[in-house]
Amino acid sequence: MGFHEIRFPLRVALGTSGGPERRTDIVSLSNGRETRNQRWARARRRYDAGSGIRSIEDLYAVLTFFEARAGRLHGFRFRDPVDFRSCPPGRTPQAGDQTLGTGDGARLRFSLRKTYGDAGGATQREITKPVAGSVLVAVDGRPVPAAEVSCDPATGMLEFAAGKAPAAGAIITAGFEFDVPVRFDTDRIDVDLAQFQAGRIPTIPLIEIRP
Template sequence: MTGFHEVQFPLRLALGTSGGPVRRTDIVNLSNGRENRNARWRDSRRSYDAGSGIKSVADLYAVLEFFEARRGRLHGFRFRDPLDWKSCAPGAVVSAGDQQIGTGDGTTASFPLVKTYGDGGTGWVRRIAKPVAGTVQVSVDGVAVAPANYSVDAVAGMVTFVPGQIPATGSVVRAGFEFDVPVRFDTDRIEVDLSHFDAGRIPTIPLTEILP
């Protein structure tokens, strides 16, 4: 992922963030009253606004500094979605059995991290490109795999088994993890309103997801 900085937007500055997934669907109304629907995007794309209420001057400066270091919209960065940031439900604890990331064939050593939303034949599989280092747990056929038997690429979101530990044919590979969303600023301008002596606000800080 070019033009990307492996740094996280400060969590304390993201309080009050709004936003979520966005999809693009074309709807054509037919003469008989029915309609045709067509998905323009295969995957959804997250969009956020990290602007919030009154902040201290120190926090305002931290946003300004982070924005300048990214050169506005030029470089991407990591962002913690306040609702969807791990392989399980918000109130659950991450475990090695959370998400199926592949099926062994006896030769494939690397598996991309994914998260599935929904169930049955209607589920949508999301590629997870930015796992949080040190949080990934892996299991094969329900048995936890020792960390020494695999490596995790936290930049690309890949799990790679070491030689001699490659999953056998038909075995189910699962993983649990925390993750960030790769985003960029969706503006080249930050407006700071110093409405108080020692505090102020930035009304809007638009962010948009960078798809892998």
């Protein structure tokens, strides 16, 4: 198996349905109460690309993409139609959007991540497929020149240049766009043109690949 650094057809992705899935065990007790246990520390995203197909051309583009990935064998990039920035929809990413960590005067590498939270709690998501050229970085609110920091679009690892490690106690933040690493969750796509022209679209499941 492998991963192809290529994005799923964008015009189809914009109409795709799906989102995060979590796994929670719930046990109902005899007194009417219940206990809940979180089995997954992080959500895993699932999508149905079939809901984004609007024409025969879209269908052919997905079939071609499916064949190039050999079905479930190879992963690829997918742009979530709602959640693909370090900031809320409709805004432009800024260098202060997400906190990545605190400097110690020697550490050069930091992982991109996104925090989802409110007054009741928060969870963090590791970002491993940032969009190349979209990452903006700041240290204690001051933008870092591109010559002093780089980000690997294949891993989401941020690295400061030698001698440019953030000072002890300095807060590192970043803004970015990103894709979701996914694969097809099927080795078969059923196409019936008569049904398709009547409004019935095929189901094409995608599932997130966890790092």
